[in-house]
Structure formats: C-alpha cells, structure tokens
Amino acid sequence: MSHPLLRVVCPRAVFALLGLATIFPPVPHPALAQDAEPRVGRVSFANSGAQEAQRDFQVGLALLHSFEYPDARERFRAAQEIDPGFVMAYWGEAMAWNYPLWYEQDAEAAREVLRRLAATRAERAAMAGTEREREWLSAVETLYGEGDKQTRDDAYEREMARIHQRYPDDPEAGAFHALAILGTAHEGRDHATYMRAAAIAGEVFRSHPEHPGAAHYLIHSFDDPVHAPLGLPAARTYSQIAPDADHAQHMTSHIFLALGMWEDVVRANETADGVVDRGRAAEGREPSFCGHYNEWLLYGYLMEDRSEDAYSLLDGCHASAEAGSEFLAESFSEMRSRYVIDSGDPGNRALALRADYGERAGPPLRDAWLAGYVAGRRSDAAGIRQALAEFRRLRPAAEREMEQEGLTDLTYANRPAVLEKQLDGLLQIAEGDIEAGIERIVEAAADEAGLPFAYGPPAIDKPSHELLGELLLEAGRAAEAEAAFRTAVERTPGRVPAVRGLESARAATPGSRGR
Secondary structure (H helix, E strand, O other), X not given: OOOHHHXXXXXXXXXXXXXXXXXXXXXXXXXXXXXXXXXXXOOOOOOOOOHHHHXXXXXXXXXXXXXXXXXXXXXXXXXXXXXXXXXXXXXHHHHOOEEHHHOEEOHHHHHHHHHHHOOOHHHHHXXXXXXXXXXXXXXXXXXXXXXXXXXXXXXXXXXXXXXXHHOOOOHHHHHHHHHHHHOOXXXXXXXHHHHHHXXXXXXXXXXXXXXHHHHHHHHHHHOOOOOHHHHHHHHHHHHHHOOOOHHHHHHHHHHHHHOOOHHHHHHHHHHHHHHHHHHHHHOOOOOOOOOHHHHHHHHHHHHOOOHHHHHHHHHHHHHHHHHOOHHHHHHHXXXXXXXXXXXXXXXXXXXXXXXXXXXOOHHHHHHHHHXXXXXXXXXXXXXXXXXXXXXXXXXXXXXXXXXXXXXXXXXXXXXXXXXXXXXXXXXXHHOOOHHHHHHHHHHHHHHHHOOOOOOOOOOOOOOHHHHHHHHHHHOOOHHHHHHHHHHHHHHOOOOHHHHHHHHHHHXXXXXXXXX
16 A cells, blocks of 8 residues: 555665666676576676586576576586586685674584595695686685684685775676675664775676676665665666566665655565575475565555455464475464564454474564553553563573574674563563653663664564653653654554554644654
C-alpha cells in the first residue's frame, strides 16, 4: 500500500557527489566471455595459472566478490585440479573462508588450504609466479597468521593498502582493499571507516561498472539511513551485474530498506529467493521459507500491509523449522517476532506457533521479550512480570552465547540491555506508575540511539523511540510523542508504524504544521 510519507526523493545532486549519476559508459577490459555461466559479473585477475584453469578461477573470483563462498571454493578447487600448482587458486580458496562483513572466519580451514599448496610460508612464496602474486599471497598469509582476529584483520588491511597503492589501476586491488577496510569495523559501523571504503570502491565502480565487488562493497558502505541515497546507483546495477548470485539480488535491498522503498525490498528478496529455490529444485530439495532473505521479505510484506503474505511465509518457515535445524528455528523466532509486532497478529496465530531451539539461548530470550511486549500492550502486569523474570534468567546464557560466537558488534552486545529496559518500563506502566515507566523507555531509547546504525530490519524488534512515541501518545502527551516519532522515522525511514504514529501525534498536537 502506498503512503505519501513513504516516498523517497533522491536528488541527482546527491549522486553527483560520487560522480555516479547516469554516466556508466562500458569500459573495455579483459573479462569473462559473454556466455559465461553462472552470470556473476565481470572480473579479470592476471595470474600465472594454466590457461585451462582460468575459467574456473575467474568465476570463483566473481563468486567470492558476491559472498557466494561455498560455490567460490568449489570453483577454486576445480582450478587446482586442472593446475595443481596454481598459486592464486589456493589464495582464492583460502579467501573464501573469511567473512569480513560478518566478522567471522574459519582460520584453520583456510590454513589447511595453504598447507595443501606447500608446507611453509616460505615454500608457498617461492611457488608464486610473479612478484605481484607473492604480494597477494603474503596478504592472505597475514590474514590467517599470528595473533587474534582483530589484530590480523588490521594487519591484513595494511597489506592490502600497500598492494592497492602499488597497483592503483588494478580493480581487484581496489575492491579487496575496500572490503578489508570494512572488515576492520569490529565494534559495528562507524562512518569514518565506511566512508574510507566507499571512496575506494567508488573509484573501482566508476572505472569498472560491471565489477561485482565494487557494486557490492559500495552498497555495504552506504546501507544506513544517512548515506543510503548515495548507494542507489550501485543497488540498481548490482542485481543486473550478477543475476545468478542470490546474495547480489538480496544485497540491493540493503539500500532500498534504508530508504523505505518497500516495493523494491520485496522485489529484491523475492528474486533472491527465486535464485535459491531454483538451485534447491535442481538438487531435488523443497523451497526455502526461512533464512536471511525470507526474514527481510517478511518485513517488506509487513511494511506493505501484506500481512497474509507475511503469515504464509512465517507458516512455511515454521514447518521447515519443525523438521529442520536450530538455525531454521532461530530464523523462525525472528520472523515470528516481526510478524507479531508489525501485523498486530490478528487472532494470535503467530503467538500460538512454537519451535524447538535445542541448546540455543538467544531465540528463547527473544521469545521471552516478545511475550512481555505483548503483555505490556495489553496492560497485563502479571504477564510482563513472568516474561521479564524469564528474560532475566536467560540473558546471561544468551550473552555468553554471543561472546562464544564472536558477536562483538555493539549492536549485538548491548541489545539485551535495551530490551530489558523496555520490559521494565512496560511493567511499571502496567502497574500504574506511568511517569516512571516512560522514563525507563526514555533510557532504552537513549541506549538504542548509542548503538551503531543497523542495516536491514530494526536491530531492536520494536524500536524504542517508536514505542516511546506510542506510550506518550496514549498518555496524552502528543507534542513529546511527535518528537519521539520524528526520531524514530529518522532512524528507520519509511517504517510504517513510525510514520503513522508521527501523523497521529501531529494531528493531536495543537499548532503542529507537520514540522
């Protein structure tokens, strides 16, 4: 459903800041042939490997740029089978065990790849066919070398900076340097780091507009509400660059969601699901209803008031989770929470659904919060009290789980504290102390404002400023509610509950003229 406050205006002048308007002339450069399969973008990495192994290597490289890690590893191993001494094919396979934007890596698996090439770092360096290859190999040796992950990530970025400086016209040097910079933001998004990466990825994108990594890393650099307009050209292009990469289809929605462009969010994730499901069908497997793309798709449906489509997706994920893994159950938990909050859960259909989380503590923590939130919106003090007690019981285990999984991003680490304050505030309001309860929600909103900007659906399932606005409006404090909703809309542009809340607060505020 369209809504006047949900439309996005993106001045051409904004795009001109990066020189990314509509001037994308084709730039001839060595690339994969037109009939290359899969269609994952144009790359060219000069190397000393056998000619017969080049197709697999170059396709693997393009897949790597789109974070299609398992498929990339398969292609690099195929290149190694053709040419067992193909140094850069081992480099590529090792690189495909590093997930910099997720702040994760399987260092031991990568080291084993390098050991397959040769036993020691010196022996591997001696096998490189050129000085340039030795430099790239040295960088990946640093990435998986001594020290903790953060130390190695920082050292790897410095090596990539030197390679990029030495080969400024090499699009691979620029693209991988931009990605390395993004990989140093261990505590979450900070604008200085992300803008450094954007400047480098933008140069590659201008000179090589069909390079999958350049478009991809630009989107990551800009996928927050402040900078998202700058990422629209890359978002519009990336899906066409790599139509057979499901992550590329989804990735465009990072920009669309940050701008409240819900039709585009839905279209991008439906397309990504289609790519995944075609692959599953080829393997004789059923379609997927859980997972990252479906979580975003469900959120997009809800923002378009398509609650029945959202419920069908949730119901399918529930069925998959009942027969599947803890991962699917965790995905179901997130989708269920979003559905309940943003649809109002007519008939309590979603609340009645359950999943087995095994030993996981995070999803039950979310479920406990959701139970408390629902009880709070019904002024059920006993229900909130019970949910809050369960939340507090689960919180230490959930926080240990995040620490064990390396989730050091402040968005993850500080999320439980924000959620607990929300429940505490709702309990005080339900018990009759409205002023104390609202002050507690104000604290939650301040804590949430201190988190790094989240990409995608809100990191806090019910954004605190939005919740604060609703509570203030119910308390007859429309002017304060208007201010809270205005902040909510700034943090989550186009989010329908926040937009509608702002309209209601403005209508109830004497003298308000939609400021």
